[in-house]
Amino acid sequence: MVDLVSYLLSKLNADLLSLVVVVLHRIWLRRNKFIFDGQFVPPLKVFLEASQLLEDFNRCNLREPFFSVSNDDSSRSCSFWDPPVAGLVKINWDASLNISSAVVGMGCVIRDANGFVLAAKCGVSRAVAEPVCAEAMAALFALEFCNDLGYVNVVSEGDSLQVIKAITDSEYHLHKIGHFLKAINQRANDFSVCKWSHCARDANEVAHLLARRAAFSGLCNVWTENMPLFISSVSFRDLLVSRL
Structure with missing residues (x-):
């Protein structure tokens, strides 16, 4: 022993x-x-x-108060993270607002078809935005991270139905995030494959924790190996549950 x-x-x-x-x-x-x-x-x-x-x-033990982005249109029902098909990577993204510090926290995590965590990132924007604007910022943040790492076949997934609909449905107009949508669509053209997927909050837990960490700490972190426990444990749980 x-x-x-x-x-x-x-x-x-x-x-x-x-x-x-x-x-x-x-x-x-x-x-x-x-x-x-x-x-x-x-x-x-x-x-x-x-x-x-x-x-x-x-x-x-996170004693500092913060305000997590809440989307009225995002499902709260129980669900689970679903791996991408072989040949694609999936990047999940989320945002949190820290009103008292005027910070938008953004988080994203990239996983492959086996559920293996390839990379993760959290960062901040020094401005307070509406929840839907913060989510759009997180979507762009995630695409830029994928592009920086050289991934070309991606599924981008978030729990904001408004943002996903605004990106994928030309008939759905959301003017308040128009400038973000333009940047997102331009960045999406850099990929060979860029698919969009909406998920329930329960299926987006890793990205949510990353965004919350950024909103709380005000720091930007990047991990490409030796993932911290809050990433590895929740990702492993996601993978186990998806295989039940």
């Missing part, structure tokens, strides 16, 4: 160690339920509960 702990301490960062500790604790509770109550808990449920518990703990 000592050798195992030493090995984990030498190989894992603090975030992954936290996840391991919570998973081990849930395994111990699973063992007790089986021995004393005769209840069998599936291994997948153990991991999902541990991941959710740690995520909730991290959220509770």
Whole structure:
């Protein structure tokens, strides 16, 4: 046991160690339920509960108030992230508003057909915008990130139905984001394939957490490897749930 702990301490960062500790604790509770109550808990449920518990703990420790973008037209029903078909990558994007700091936080994450996280980014704009404008900014932010990394076949997905409709439906006019739409369409022409997809908020959790992180910290971060726990754990959960 000592050798195992030493090995984990030498190989894992603090975030992954936290996840391991919570998973081990849930395994111990699973063992007790089986021995004393005769209840069998599936291994997948153990991991999902541990991941959710740690995520909730991290959220509770974000003490700074912020305002997350809320779209009245975005579905709140339970859903799950769906991988792209082979040959495409999917980039999910979202935005959050921090009214007190006059900051728009934007987040995006790129995943392949196997659900593997290829890259993620969060950033800010030093201006307060309407929610729909913030979402349009995030859509452009995501396309620019994909283009910078050299991806040419993409599915761009967000939970703002207004923005997705404005981009894909020429009969749907949303003048307040007209200048963003022009930039988005110009950037989309840089790709060989650029498809658009609307999802429920539940299927956009990684991008939401990234946008929230940016709104809270005011910083821009880029990850192309060694993803932090809040990205890797939620992405892994998305992948597991999508395969159920």
